[in-house]
Amino acid sequence: xxxxxxxxxxxxxxxxxxxxxxxxxxxxxxxxxxxxxxxxxxxxxxxxxxxxxxxxxxxxxxxxxxxxxxxxxxxxxxxxxxxxxxxxxxxxxxxxxxxxxxxxxxxxxxxxxxxxxxxxxxxxxxxxxxxxxxxxxxxxxxxxxxxxxxxxxxxxxxxxxxxxxxxxxxxxxxxxxxxxxxxxxxxxxxxxxxxxxxxxxxxxxxxxxxxxxxxxxxxxxxxxxxxxxxxxxxxxxxxxxxxxxxxxxxxxxxxxxxxxxxxxxxxxxxxxxxxxxxxxxxxxxxxxxxxxxxxxxxxxxxxxxxxxxxxxxxxxxxxxxxxxxxxxxxxxxxxxxxxxxxxxxxxxxxxxxxxxxxxxxxxxxxxxxxxxxxxxxxxxxxxxxxxxxxxxxxxx
Numbered sequence: 001x002x003x004x005x006x007x008x009x010x011x012x013x014x015x016x017x018x019x020x021x022x023x024x025x026x027x028x029x030x031x032x033x034x035x036x037x038x039x040x041x042x043x044x045x046x047x048x049x050x051x052x053x054x055x056x057x058x059x060x061x062x063x064x065x066x067x068x069x070x071x072x073x074x075x076x077x078x079x080x081x082x083x084x085x086x087x088x089x090x091x092x093x094x095x096x097x098x099x100x101x102x103x104x105x106x107x108x109x110x111x112x113x114x115x116x117x118x119x120x121x122x123x124x125x126x127x128x129x130x131x132x133x134x135x136x137x138x139x140x141x142x143x144x145x146x147x148x149x150x151x152x153x154x155x156x157x158x159x160x161x162x163x164x165x166x167x168x169x170x171x172x173x174x175x176x177x178x179x180x181x182x183x184x185x186x187x188x189x190x191x192x193x194x195x196x197x198x199x200x201x202x203x204x205x206x207x208x209x210x211x212x213x214x215x216x217x218x219x220x221x222x223x224x225x226x227x228x229x230x231x232x233x234x235x236x237x238x239x240x241x242x243x244x245x246x247x248x249x250x251x252x253x254x255x256x257x258x259x260x261x262x263x264x265x266x267x268x269x270x271x272x273x274x275x276x277x278x279x280x281x282x283x284x285x286x287x288x289x290x291x292x293x294x295x296x297x298x299x300x301x302x303x304x305x306x307x308x309x310x311x312x313x314x315x316x317x318x319x320x321x322x323x324x325x326x327x328x329x330x331x332x333x334x335x336x337x338x339x340x341x342x343x344x345x346x347x348x349x350x351x352x353x354x355x356x357x358x359x360x361x362x363x364x365x366x367x368x369x370x371x372x373x374x375x376x377x378x379x380x381x382x383x384x385x386x387x388x389x390x391x392x393x394x395x396x
Contacts, residue, residue, distance in 0.1 A: 010039035014128050014138035016120050017145035018047035021269025021286045023102050026112055028290035031067040031299035035111045043119035050242045057093030058354040059284040070231050074197055082180040083343040090350050094176050096195060099145035125264040125301035140301050147247060147270035151259035154390035156248040156330040157213045158280045161220035164239055168234040170199040181339045189338035204228060213245050249277035250326050251387035253333040254316035258309050264302040272312050276359055277322040284358060321366050327384035
């Protein structure tokens with residue numbers, strides 16, 4: 001069984017931000033019942049927000065599935081994709097965490113003190129100062145307050161609006177549809193994402209890979225309702241709504257990115273730009289960092305910060321191919337033809353697809369993905385080979 005040693009200090013580990021990254025660190029350190037005292041600070045009223053975090057079971061190791069289990073809301077044995085000229089089912093496990101399932105798991109950790117309405121205004125290696133002037137001292141402080149824009153990142157955007165609905169009659173879905181791109185293409189690459197939670201409950205997310213980050217909530221919610229109608233589903237009620245704008249990395253200068261971060265305060269999650277550059281999935285990267293923290297524990301902020309930074313720089317280097325594909329998708333492919341890039345990808349072997357989502361694409365995989373006639377004009381593809389031209393100049 002995976003466990004973490006006790007922290008000999010009387011001071012707690014402080015996790016700034018109650019999101020996925022913090023939850024996974026808390027869960028990983030607490031698995032087995034030997035976790036340190038942890039204080040998790042949430043600026044708002046609702047820790048963990050209103051989100052769904054999914055992952056392919058091949059994204060993580062078997063031992064990770066054991067400690068992740070209390071946070072998982074649903075799992076399925078298969079998944080499928082739909083395109084205008086392709087339908088395919090993949091016998092590959094898929095799982096989802098929800099805000100509610102994460103909050104429930106956190107409430108079971110006796111060593112966790114989760115504090116709402118605790119906005120941090122200053123974060124140091126051994127303390128956090130709150131907006132009301134309160135100072136909280138800690139043995140280690142990890143900043144996981146979410147994504148921060150950076151001139152060292154050039155982005156496209158994955159925008160979505162999701163409605164979890166109850167249908168009048170069974171919807172007929174057994175497993176997730178992780179991409180239904182047979183829909184009309186608009187605002188870049190568009191697909192609908194479907195998670196069936198029960199015979200009459202399903203999450204429908206309308207997703208766009210777009211050049212701009214503007215999100216029209218009403219328009220996309222209306223498109224979700226129209227999609228349900230087109231499937232023959234009558235909506236009995238809307239259970240909840242979620243929406244978001246995720247970064248899709250086109251270019252990333254990791255050394256420059258990290259030069260603007262404090263060297264003695266560890267960063268985690270989206271704040272550390274740790275997400276899959278193409279899919280936007282953040283859970284597999286958050287699992288890696290949680291394991292890194294657990295393997296080093298007990299440890300102080302000044303010692304942990306460079307370990308996470310080095311890990312993130314290494315992951316950035318390993319992810320260069322994904323950013324190249326993103327530049328092909330956003331800069332070489334015309335918006336109305338972006339779906340053809342993904343349709344071509346989903347004709348490839350299942351193990352390759354699994355490694356791609358897990359962020360473990362091999363050189364053989366890369367050759368297999370690139371071989372043949374590309375679905376983008378060659379001259380436009382050649383113009384996308386380098387990252388540097390997309391990045392803003394460094395500030396003097």
